[in-house]
Amino acid sequence: MACKEVCAGSVHAPITRFRAAISKYALLLVFGTSVSPFEKLFVFPTKPENTALLYQNLIALLITLFGGLGWARRWHMIVEQRRYTLKTGKVPEYLQQYEKEGFAIQQPILGRLVGYFSTEIGTLHQIVHLWAYRDLADRDARRARLGADQRWLSYLAKVQPLQIAQNNEILKPASFCPDYLSESDA
Structure with a gap:
């Protein structure tokens, strides 16, 4: 079950919306669209303590993908x-x-x-x-x-x-x- 379904209406709803926005932006950067073939496989953690690790991994992925391109x-x-x-x-x-x-x-x-x-x-x-x-x-x-x-x-x-x-x-x-x-x- 996706995080937004689990966390909807809970105290974590703002964090969930932020994570969803970040994931859409990352997908837009990586694939040129907010929907990717991997979207169904990519599930956000449902516990707030796992969020920091997720974002560290996401930042590492973005740096790896874009670090050598001309704009950088x-x-x-x-x-x-x-x-x-x-x-x-x-x-x-x-x-x-x-x-x-x-x-x-x-x-x-x-x-x-x-x-x-x-x-x-x-x-x-x-x-x-x-x-x-x-x-x-x-x-x-x-x-x-x-x-x-x-x-x-x-x-x-x-x-x-x-x-x-x-x-x-x-x-x-x-x-x-x-x-x-x-x-x-x-």
Whole structure:
């Protein structure tokens, strides 16, 4: 006998209605309809103490089913911030060299450039650029491909003498952060 028949009119009626609404929503998400082939097999527990376990299992099921889909991808992204400190007065030369040669090599391999900047106020003579990746493994694979590219190694030989220091940081986006990875970048 279904829970709503057992619990109708009892003190548990509001909980029962809530469970029924949640199950219909879950079925709608999973099957695209509120009726599934499994609906007759899926019976809610009639005892309130079993409700917590049911919802833990339902949440685990939803996470398992939807965790890897594209709509959830934006929260599975990292951004690498790379900061180069250059010799005094060398920022224009570095940017010119990068625009002329470096960007065309780097961008197809690394993927999603979030931004490329030079400092104007604060610590001067710095270049800051941000690259978005799915995760650290994606970053490592792309950086390894870039490091093996002979054109990139030739370019580095030209610009590394302009650099004094380098600092890299991996940034994790907040939940409201824009999605910097499009489907073509993934």
